[in-house]
Structure formats: structure tokens, C-alpha cells
Amino acid sequence: MPQDKTIKQLCFLTGSVSWVLLLGNVLFLAHQGHTGQANAAVPYLNNLLSVVFILSVFLHQRYNVPIQRSEEFTSPLWGLFVKGGLGAYLCLLLHLFYPSLNQRWVNSPYLLDIFYQIFFGLLVYFLAKAFYTWRQLILYHRTKDVQSQWKWFEILVYLSLLVPLLNVEYMQQVFLLLDLALLLGYSLYMSVHQRWVAFLTLDKKWACIFLLTAILASGVLFANFLFLYTDSPELEVDYTDNPFILLTLAFVFLYALVSLLVSLFSLPTSRVFEQRNADLLSFQRLSHTIQQGQNEEEVYKMLFESAIKATGADAGWLEIGDTPHLDTSHVGGTKVDIEVQTWVKALVKKVQEQDKTIQDRVYVNGDLGLTPEFRPLDSPYNSLLLVPLASSKRRYGHLYLLLELEQGFDPDTISVVQSFANQTVLTIENLRLVQESLQNERYKEELKIASLVQDRLNPKTFPTDTWFDISTYSQAAKEVGGDFYDYLQLSKSRIAIIIGDVSGKGISAAFHMAQMKGIFHGLMQQDLLPDEFMIQANSALSRCLERTSFITSSLYIIDYEMQGVSFARAGHCHTLYYNSMIEDTFYFQTEGLGLGIVRDPSYAKRIHRLHYDYNPNDVMVIYTDGIVEARNARQDEYGEERLKYMLSQTYHLEAEDIKSAIINDVSDFSNDTLHDDQTLLVIKFKQRQPII
Numbered sequence: 001m002p003q004d005k006t007i008k009q010l011c012f013l014t015g016s017v018s019w020v021l022l023l024g025n026v027l028f029l030a031h032q033g034h035t036g037q038a039n040a041a042v043p044y045l046n047n048l049l050s051v052v053f054i055l056s057v058f059l060h061q062r063y064n065v066p067i068q069r070s071e072e073f074t075s076p077l078w079g080l081f082v083k084g085g086l087g088a089y090l091c092l093l094l095h096l097f098y099p100s101l102n103q104r105w106v107n108s109p110y111l112l113d114i115f116y117q118i119f120f121g122l123l124v125y126f127l128a129k130a131f132y133t134w135r136q137l138i139l140y141h142r143t144k145d146v147q148s149q150w151k152w153f154e155i156l157v158y159l160s161l162l163v164p165l166l167n168v169e170y171m172q173q174v175f176l177l178l179d180l181a182l183l184l185g186y187s188l189y190m191s192v193h194q195r196w197v198a199f200l201t202l203d204k205k206w207a208c209i210f211l212l213t214a215i216l217a218s219g220v221l222f223a224n225f226l227f228l229y230t231d232s233p234e235l236e237v238d239y240t241d242n243p244f245i246l247l248t249l250a251f252v253f254l255y256a257l258v259s260l261l262v263s264l265f266s267l268p269t270s271r272v273f274e275q276r277n278a279d280l281l282s283f284q285r286l287s288h289t290i291q292q293g294q295n296e297e298e299v300y301k302m303l304f305e306s307a308i309k310a311t312g313a314d315a316g317w318l319e320i321g322d323t324p325h326l327d328t329s330h331v332g333g334t335k336v337d338i339e340v341q342t343w344v345k346a347l348v349k350k351v352q353e354q355d356k357t358i359q360d361r362v363y364v365n366g367d368l369g370l371t372p373e374f375r376p377l378d379s380p381y382n383s384l385l386l387v388p389l390a391s392s393k394r395r396y397g398h399l400y401l402l403l404e405l406e407q408g409f410d411p412d413t414i415s416v417v418q419s420f421a422n423q424t425v426l427t428i429e430n431l432r433l434v435q436e437s438l439q440n441e442r443y444k445e446e447l448k449i450a451s452l453v454q455d456r457l458n459p460k461t462f463p464t465d466t467w468f469d470i471s472t473y474s475q476a477a478k479e480v481g482g483d484f485y486d487y488l489q490l491s492k493s494r495i496a497i498i499i500g501d502v503s504g505k506g507i508s509a510a511f512h513m514a515q516m517k518g519i520f521h522g523l524m525q526q527d528l529l530p531d532e533f534m535i536q537a538n539s540a541l542s543r544c545l546e547r548t549s550f551i552t553s554s555l556y557i558i559d560y561e562m563q564g565v566s567f568a569r570a571g572h573c574h575t576l577y578y579n580s581m582i583e584d585t586f587y588f589q590t591e592g593l594g595l596g597i598v599r600d601p602s603y604a605k606r607i608h609r610l611h612y613d614y615n616p617n618d619v620m621v622i623y624t625d626g627i628v629e630a631r632n633a634r635q636d637e638y639g640e641e642r643l644k645y646m647l648s649q650t651y652h653l654e655a656e657d658i659k660s661a662i663i664n665d666v667s668d669f670s671n672d673t674l675h676d677d678q679t680l681l682v683i684k685f686k687q688r689q690p691i692i
Contacts, residue, residue, distance in 0.1 A: 007059070007063050008060055008063050008064055011056045011057070011059045011060035011063070012056075012060055014052060014056040015053055015056030015057050015060060018049050018052040018053040018056060019053050019117075019121050021049050022046065022049040022050060022053055022117065023114070023117045025045055025046050025049060026046065026113050026117055026236055026237050027110055027113060027114070029046065029236045029237060030110050030113050030236040046237055047164040047165060048165065050120075050164065050239065050242070051161050051164060051165050053121075053124065054124055054161065054244060054245075055158075055161065057124050057125055057128045058124075058127075058128040058131065058132075058158075060128070061128040061129055061131070061132045062132055064132075065129075065132040065133060065135070065136060066136075067136070067139070071199045071200075073137065073196055073199070073200065073204065073208060074204055074207045074208060074211065076133050076136055076137070077133070077208055077211040077212065077215070078211060079129075079133070080129050080130055080133045080211075080215060081211050081214050081215055081218070083125075083129055084125055084126035084128075084129035084130060084218070085126060085214060085215050085217075085218035086218075087122030087123070087125065087126050087218070087222075088122070088126065088217070088218035088219075088221035088222050088225075089218070089221070090122065091118075091119045091122060091221065091222070091225050092221055094115055094118070094119070095115075095225065095228075112229065112232065112234045112235055113234075113235060113236050113237070116229060116235055116237075116238070119222075119225050119226075120239055122222075123222050123225075123226065123245070123249075124245075126218065126219075126222060126252075127245070127248045127249060127252055130215070130219075130252040130256075131248055131251065131252060134251070134252065134255045135150060135154075137193075137194075137196045137255075137259075138150055138190060138193040138255075140195060140196045140199075141195055141196075141589075146193060149189075149190065150190065153186055153187075153190055156183055156186065157183065157244065157247055157248065157251075158244075160180070160183070160243040160244045160247055161244045163242075163243050163244075164241070164242050164243075164244070180243055180246075180247065183247055184247070184250055187247065187250055187251040187254055187255075188254055190251070190255070191251070191254045191255040191257075191258040191259075192258065194258065194259060194262045197259065197262050197263055197266060198266075200263070202267070205263050205266070205267060208259075208263055209260060209263050209264060212256050212259050212260040212263065213260060215256050216253065216256045216257060216260065219249065219252055219253045219256060220253075222249065223249060223253070226238075226239065226240060226245070226249070227240055295431070296428055296431060296432075299424055299427050299428060299431070300318060300320065300325060300326060300424070301326060302424075303318070303399070303420055303421065303424040304316070304318045304326045304399070306420050307387075307399060307401060307417045307420055307421075308328065308401070310413060310416050310417055310420070311385065311401055311403070311409065311413050311417060312403070313328075313385075313401040313402060313403055314328075314380075314381065314402055314403055314404050315327075315328045315335075315336045315381065315401075315402040316328055316336070316399070316400050316401040316402055317336055317341065317400050318397065318398075318399050318400070319397045319398045319399075319400070320389075320396060320397040321396075321397055324341070325397065336400075336402065337377075337379070339377060340377055340379050340381070340402075341400075343373065343374060343377060344384060344400060344402075347365070347371070347373075347374075347384075348363060348386055351363065360388055360390050360395075361388070362385070362386065362387050362388070362414060362418055363384075363385075363386040364383075364384070364385055364386075364409055364414065365383065365384040366382070366383045366384075366406055366407035366408065366409065367382065367406060367407070368381055368382050368383065368384055369382040369406065380404045381402040381403065381404055382403065382404060382405060382406045382408070383402065383403040383404075383405060383406060383407060383408035383409055384400070384401070384402055385400075385401040385402075385403075385409045385414065385417065386398055386399070386400055386401075387399040387401075387417055387418055387421045388421070389421050389424060389425050390425065391425050391426075391429060396425060396428065399417070399421060401417070426548060430548070459472075459485075459486060459487060462487055467560040467685065467686050467687075468558070468560065468683055468684065468685050468686055469654060469655040469656070469683070469684045469686065470655055470681060470682065470683045470684075471654075471655040471656040471658070471659040471660075471681070471682045472485065472659070472679075472680070472681050472682075473659055473663055473678070473679065473680040473681075474677075474678070474679040474680075475674065475677065475678045475679075476677050477626065477674045477675060477676050477677050477678075482501055482502035482503065482509035482510075482512070482513060482677060483499075483500070483501050483502075483513075483624045483626065483677040483678070483679040484498075484499070484500050484501075484502070484513045484516065484517060484679075485497070485498060485499040485500070485622075485679055485681060486498050486517050486520055486521075488520070488521060488524050490524065490527060490557070493559055493560055493561035493562075494557060494558065494559045494560075494561075495557070495558050496520075496524050496555065496556070496557050496558075497555070497556045497558065497622070497681070497683075498520050498553060498554070498555045498556075499553065499554050499572065499622050499623075499624065499679060499681060500513075500516055500551055500552060500553035500554070500572065500624075501551070501552045501553075501572065501624045501625060501677070501679075502516070502549070502551050503548075503549050503550050503551065508546075508549070512541075512545065512549060512551065515541070515544060516537070516541070516551055516553070516595075519537050519540050519541070520533075520537070520555075523536050523537060523540075529557070529566065529568075529609060530555040530556070530557055530566055530567050530568035530609050531568040531607050531608060531609035533555055533568070534553070534555065534568050534570045534592070534595065534607045535603060535604050535607060537553075537570075537595055538570070538595045538596065538598075538599070538603045538607075539603075541595050541596050542596060542599035545595075545596040549596060550571075550594045550595060550596035550597045551570070551594060551595040551596055552570060552571040552572040552573075552594045552595070552625075553569075553570045553571075553572050553594075553595060554567060554568070554569045554570070554572040554573075554575065554622065555567060555568055556575075556620075556622070558683075560685075562613075563613055563614055563615075563685075564611055564612065564613045564614065565611070565612050565613075565614055565620070566609060566610070566611045566612075567588075567590075567609070567610055567612075568590070568592060568607055568608065568609045568610070569588075569590045569591070569592040569607075569608075570592045570593065570594055570595050570607060571592055571593050571594030571595075571597070572592075572594075572624075573623055573624060573625055573627075573628065574587040574588060574589060574590070574640070575587065575588045575590075575620060575621070575622060576620070576621040576622075576623070576640075576643060576644060576647055577612070577618070577619070577620050577621070578618060578619040578620075578647055578648070578651040579615065579618055580615050580616065580617040580618050580619075580651070581615045585644050585647050585648040585651070586644075587640065587644070588610060588612070590608060590610050591606070591607075591608050592606065592607045592608060593606040593607065614685045615685070616685060616686055616687045617651075617684070617685065617686075618684070618685045619647060619651050619655075619658065619682065619683070619684050619685075620682075620683040620684075620685075621643070621647055621658075621662070621680070621681070621682055621683075622680070622681040622682075622683070623643070623678075623679060623680045623681070624676075624677060624678065624679040624680075625676065626674075626675070626676035626677045626678035626679070627643065627662075627666060627678050627679075627680055628640050628643055629675070629676055630666050630669060630670040630673075630674075630675065630676075630678070631670060631673075631675055632669055632670055632671065633671065638666055638669050638670070642665075642669070643662065646661060646662050646665055647662075649661075650662070654684065655682045655683065655684040656682075658682045658684070659680055659682040662680060662682075663678075663680065666678070
């Protein structure tokens with residue numbers, strides 16, 4: 001914001017001037033000490049100038065360090081080390097060369113004071129940079145309580161500047177010492193807010209550990225130099241009696257140390273969490289296959305690649321019927337020898353003849369190397385996992401995975417692969433059902449009727465008002481889509497807007513869309529909050545949705561009297577927003593699970609509400625995944641970043657023009673090919689208007 005820029009410039013100016021005056025005052029004090037003159041006002045002036053300098057540097061960093069929105073945490077740590085931490089190593093060099101410089105070249109009684117003031121300036125800059133870098137990390141994915149705790153912590157730390165300003169000997173005041181001890185305890189409490197560490201991958205954890213170690217070393221060097229010259233008769237002024245410096249130094253050191261320890265202790269589990277996240281993403285990809293319009297070949301390939309990644313298998317192949325369909329040569333591995341394949345299938349057949357029930361069950365053998373018939377093959381594999389692809393009516397094939405390790409497949413991994421296989425079978429059957437249905441002329445006629453009904457369900461116009469503009473676009477990829485949006489005027493100053501995407505397509509999706517719109521109009525008559533609506537909608541849909549269906553949705557309640565937006569996201573696309581005050585375009589990273597996925601009371605824990613105060617000329621873009629997942633001829637996705645860039649280039653236009661620019665860009669990117677339903681709502685807020 002322009003106001004923030006002005007404050008930063010003012011702080012930089014006052015900080016620079018106050019440091020120069022502070023240096024001059026210290027040299028004047030030193031001169032008085034050498035000449036035997038004394039002036040009682042000069043020491044107090046030094047306290048005043050030091051407080052002005054500290055405030056200027058800290059306020060400059062407060063407005064200079066941005067809010068952390070991404071999961072890239074190495075950048076702020078690197079910035080802290082380079083811009084602030086290297087000052088400690090510069091002081092180390094000055095300290096090493098100080099004796100020879102003073103004896104051989106300068107021989108001045110003022111040299112130590114000059115060096116100490118340079119050190120003080122670098123120390124304050126380091127503390128300010130670190131203090132607000134830690135604020136970035138503490139407030140990442142913040143809650144209201146954490147934000148309030150930080151606010152009070154910051155106020156109390158700044159209040160400690162009154163001690164040198166009032167020239168109080170706090171070491172002689174018991175209550176001041178007790179207050180400082182409590183503040184140190186508060187610093188330790190704030191240091192346990194380490195949620196950001198959970199978002200680090202293993203590689204980024206190592207980078208953060210290295211940077212935190214370097215920052216800790218910088219803090220130790222600064223602390224050492226702060227007390228090193230305290231008893232020197234040549235030093236006129238030292239800052240070891242400044243409680244603000246001591247408190248911030250302690251907090252910076254404590255938070256860096258706790259972060260380092262948390263990162264180190266969480267290293268052994270990093271790969272486990274990364275693998276679990278990869279498994280979850282693979283499962284979600286399989287779950288959304290029908291919506292993305294993929295065919296059976298792509299589904300089988302996705303299953304095979306996901307299973308190889310989840311198990312870390314050294315080799316494997318997928319059979320559809322009795323024909324090898326895919327092997328590890330497709331994913332960068334070594335193709336399994338035909339002789340090994342033949343022997344493995346013979347072993348499985350022998351086991352199945354002994355136990356007929358194993359044909360539809362997972363088969364695991366962790367001791368292939370102990371089998372006498374297997375040894376002559378000179379194969380490196382010792383573990384086998386066989387997962388059948390079968391439904392209650394049909395067997396599709398088998399997935400074979402091999403590992404060189406003995407007993408290499410643990411129960412959790414086997415369960416994950418079996419879930420992949422079950423989801424694949426379900427997806428294949430649904431794909432075939434859709435294909436068969438589309439071939440039926442009667443179904444095509446029904447699709448036309450459903451398309452007409454669906455088109456009428458989506459509102460053609462929104463209420464015209466002077467407080468916001470809204471422009472909408474919706475296009476189904478097939479005759480009937482699963483996208484929907486609607487609104488409900490709750491009061492003169494409040495309107496509810498909903499957008500959603502039903503899994504699947506066709507009449508079933510249209511039917512569930514109509515159900516969702518009915519639930520929306522029914523529940524919102526109770527004037528519910530967005531998260532309360534999602535919880536009750538999930539409960540209602542759990543009674544009528546098929547087990548394989550779910551709905552993603554976002555609900556927004558705009559209050560233009562209070563100039564705020566409250567919303568909750570149930571697994572839907574992230575909301576894109578342009579803030580005209582800070583001139584920034586970003587996504588709201590809110591949490592929430594799709595409706596109908598979890599069908600018990602625990603769903604309430606998986607939905608969260610966010611409130612945001614809007615400004616005039618702010619722009620909110622709401623959309624379905626058909627926009628960001630639009631693909632070009634090379635199968636590249638349009639993506640969130642390109643959508644964000646488009647808004648950053650068009651935010652100054654009217655809502656209708658912003659929408660048109662985005663839709664035209666998506667169409668150009670995908671060459672007018674529609675792979676999925678596309679829905680887009682652009683809302684642009686205006687100046688606050690009186691409510692009549």
C-alpha cells in the first residue's frame with residue numbers, strides 16, 4: 001500500500017539520522033570523559049536516540065516483511081541470514097582486526113566506541129529482521145488465538161523500551177525484573193508455534209536446518225560481542241542494560257533453537273508423511289478420473305504408476321485378462337524378464353489351485369529366494385505382491401509387484417495398493433457404464449431434457465446493486481454437467497452465493513445438483529454461517545448421495561454493511577482474490593473436505609470458516625476446476641498461476657470485462673476444447689453505499 005511505503009521511507013530516514021546522531025553523541029560523551037567535563041543531559045540524550053533508532057528499524061521491518069502465504073520457507077530464512085546474520089560475521093572481522101588497527105594505524109581512544117556503535121546498528125537490524133521473520137512463521141496458517149497472542153507479545157516487548165527512555169535502573173527494581181522474567185517465559189511460549197515445519201519436505205528441512213544453524217551462530221556472535229566490551233574502560237556506552245535488546249535477542253535465539261530442534265526430530269518421519277501425501281493425491285486423481293474425461297488406458301497407467309510409487313517396487317507388471325498390459329519399462333524401471341514372469345504366474349496358479357478363495361484376494365510372498373525352483377533363475381527379487389483387479393461380477397486382471405528386499409511389503413503399503421485397485425475397478429466400471437449409456441438414444445433424449453432443466457436452475461441474473469458488480473459464465477462439457485451456482489438474498493445488506501461441482505456427469509449429476517440447490521435454499525432460510533451450512537448440507541446429502549458420489553462446494557456470505565465476506569470451502573477450488581489496498585493477488589488457502597466423503601459427525605472437524613474484510617475495488621474470482629484444469633494440445637493444464645496472472649493484469653476493469661478476458665484466455669489456451677464443465681463468477685466490490 002502507498003501508506004506502508006511512506007512509513008517505511010520515514011522509518012529508514014529517522015533510523016539513519018538517529019544512528020548518526022547517536023554516534024556523534026557517543027563520541028561527544030567519550031570526549032567529555034577524556035577532558036574531564038560532564039553534562040548530565042548527554043547520557044539521557046543517548047538513551048533517547050537509541051530508542052528512536054530501535055523503533056525506526058523495527059517499524060521499518062514490520063512493514064517490510066510480507067505475510068507468509070506460500071509453503072516456501074527457505075526464502076525468508078535465507079533473507080534473514082544474508083541481510084541480518086552476516087552482520088555478526090562482519091563484526092567478528094572487525095573484532096579480529098581491532099587490536100592491530102588501533103595500535104599500528106589509528107591509536108585513537110574513540111575507535112572502540114565507533115566499532116561498538118557499528119556493532120549496535122548491525123545487531124538492531126538483525127534483531128528486527130529476525131523478530132518479524134519469526135512472526136511470518138508463527139502466523140502461518142494462524143488461528144485467531146495465535147494472532148491475539150502475538151499482538152500482545154509484540155506490545156509488551158515494545159513497552160520494555162520505556163525503561164531506557166525513563167532512565168530506570170531496572171536491575172534494582174524487583175517488579176521490573178519479575179516482568180522481564182515473565183516476558184522471557186512468554187517468549188518461550190511463542191517459540192513453540194512451529195506449524196510451518198510440518199509443511200517442509202525432507203530436502204527443504206535440511207536446507208532450513210542449515211540456515212537455522214547459521215542464524216543461531218549469528219545470534220551467539222552478536223550476544224558475545226554485546227557483553228565482550230562491557231567492562232572495558234575505553235567504552236563509553238554499552239547496551240547490556242537495555243531490556244528491549246536482551247528480550248528480543250533471547251526470543252530470536254529461542255525461536256531459532258526450537259525450530260532447529262523440531263526440524264531435526266521430525267526428520268525421521270518426513271519421508272513417511274511425504275509418501276502418505278503422495279498416496280492421497282494418487283487416490284484423489286483416481287477418484288476424479290471420470291470428471292476429467294479420461295479413458296481406461298489412462299486409468300490403468302495411473303494405477304500402475306501410483307502403485308510403483310507407493311510401494312517403492314523394483315519391478316512389476318499389470319495384466320488385463322491374461323495379456324501383459326504395462327510393465328516397469330513404462331515408468332523408468334527395468335522390464336521384468338519373461339522367464340521370471342512365467343515362473344511367478346506358475347507359482348500363483350499353484351497356490352490358487354490349493355486354495356480357490358485366493359483368486360479374489362491379495363497374495364503376498366516375502367521369501368521367493370528360498371523357493372528351490374526360483375533359485376536357478378538368478379533373479380534379484382525376493383518379495384512378491386499380487387493384487388487382483390476384480391468386482392463382484394467381473395475379473396479385469398492382476399497387478400504384480402516385485403521387491404529385492406525380503407518381506408518387503410508391509411501391511412500399510414498393501415492396504416494402500418488394494419485401495420488403489422478397488423478405486424480403479426470402480427472407475428473402469430463407471431466409465432463403461434457412461435459409455436454404454438451415451439450409446440442409448442433414449443438416454444440422449446433424457447440428457448437434452450436434463451440439460452434444459454439444469455440451464456434453468458442456474459440464475460441468469462444477480463440482483464443489481466450499487467455495492468458490487470458480478471459477472472457469471474457457465475458451460476457444460478457434455479449435454480449435462482455437474483457445475484452449479486446460485487444466490488439467496490438474506491437481508492437488505494447480506495447475500496449468500498454458492499458454487500459447486502458434483503462428481504460425475506449426466507442425469508445423475510444434474511439430479512444431485514438440483515438436490516444441492518434445494519438444500520441451499522432450504523437451509524439458508526435459517527440464516528446459517530457458511531461452516532454451519534456445510535455441516536448440515538453434508539448430513540442431508542449423506543442420506544441421498546450414492547457412496548461413490550460427492551460434491552465440492554464453496555459458500556460465501558457477503559455483508560456490504562459491514563464490508564466483509566465470510567466463507568467456507570468444502571473441497572472446492574481455492575478462491576482467487578485481488579486486494580486493492582495492498583495491490584496483491586492471492587488465493588485463500590482454506591481447509592475443507594468435499595460433501596459426502598465423510599458421512600458421520602466427524603465431518604464438522606474438517607470444515608472451517610474464514611472472514612475477510614473487503615475494500616472498494618477488490619475483486620473475488622470464484623470458479624470450478626474446469627477452468628484451471630483446461631488442457632492444451634500438449635496436455636498441459638491452464639493452472640492456478642496463469643489464472644492468478646490474468647487477474648493481476650485485469651483487476652482494474654469491470655467485472656464483465658475481467659470475466660471475458662479470463663474466458664477468452666482459457667479458450668485460446670485449450671483451443672476451444674472443453675474437457676470439463678467450466679463455471680466462473682467474478683465479483684468486484686464498489687464503494688460502501690447507504691442502506692435504504
